[in-house]
Amino acid sequence: DLTFTQTVAEGSMRFTVNLPTGNFYVKSIRMEGRDVTDQAVEFKNNDRFHGVEVVISSQGGQLSGVVRKEEGGEVLRGATVVVFPSDPERQSKSRFVKTVQTDQQGSFDAKGLVPGEYLVCALLTHEAGAETDVSYLQEIEKLGKRVELAAGAAKTENLVAAAGPATE
Numbered sequence: 001d002l003t004f005t006q007t008v009a010e011g012s013m014r015f016t017v018n019l020p021t022g023n024f025y026v027k028s029i030r031m032e033g034r035d036v037t038d039q040a041v042e043f044k045n046n047d048r049f050h051g052v053e054v055v056i057s058s059q060g061g062q063l064s065g066v067v068r069k070e071e072g073g074e075v076l077r078g079a080t081v082v083v084f085p086s087d088p089e090r091q092s093k094s095r096f097v098k099t100v101q102t103d104q105q106g107s108f109d110a111k112g113l114v115p116g117e118y119l120v121c122a123l124l125t126h127e128a129g130a131e132t133d134v135s136y137l138q139e140i141e142k143l144g145k146r147v148e149l150a151a152g153a154a155k156t157e158n159l160v161a162a163a164g165p166a167t168e
Helices: 134-143
Strands: 011-013 025-031 041-043 052-057 061-068 080-085 098-101 107-113 116-123 145-149 154-156
Touching: 061 116, 061 145, 080 107, 080 134, 098 107, 107 116, 116 134
Parallel strands: 061 154
Antiparallel strands: 011 041, 025 052, 061 107, 080 098, 080 116, 116 145
16 A cells, blocks of 8 residues: 555654666655655654655656767776766755766666756766765866756766766
């Protein structure tokens, strides 16, 4: 019947949803009629909450393409493509940030993107997890190409890889 029960510890938490494979994204999360999609919710010991509604869409944006070492040059396998929102307010929200690796043909495919405006860049070096740091995303903004994705839209952007920022 698509209902669920969850026990949570006391404290401030955000809802996260494990999505099925495909072009799905979390459209909204409401708790007792209040939008908590990207909000932390305060839970106190023994609190009971009802009416949590999670809306998932199968109409995520999709961005694919090929990464090359240089303009018109050889394709690059194993490069990291980072797709993140151009709006700084959304950069700290993980549902808007995706990383994918290029395959043997230098191709990438990022699915399940929430509709909106993004920056996409291909990096020769990237430390896994660095994309969760807003200062890192701000550092690679200048390398990004702007892309607008509507619900269900599929776009192709071919990229030239750049060196990633130096990591500590």
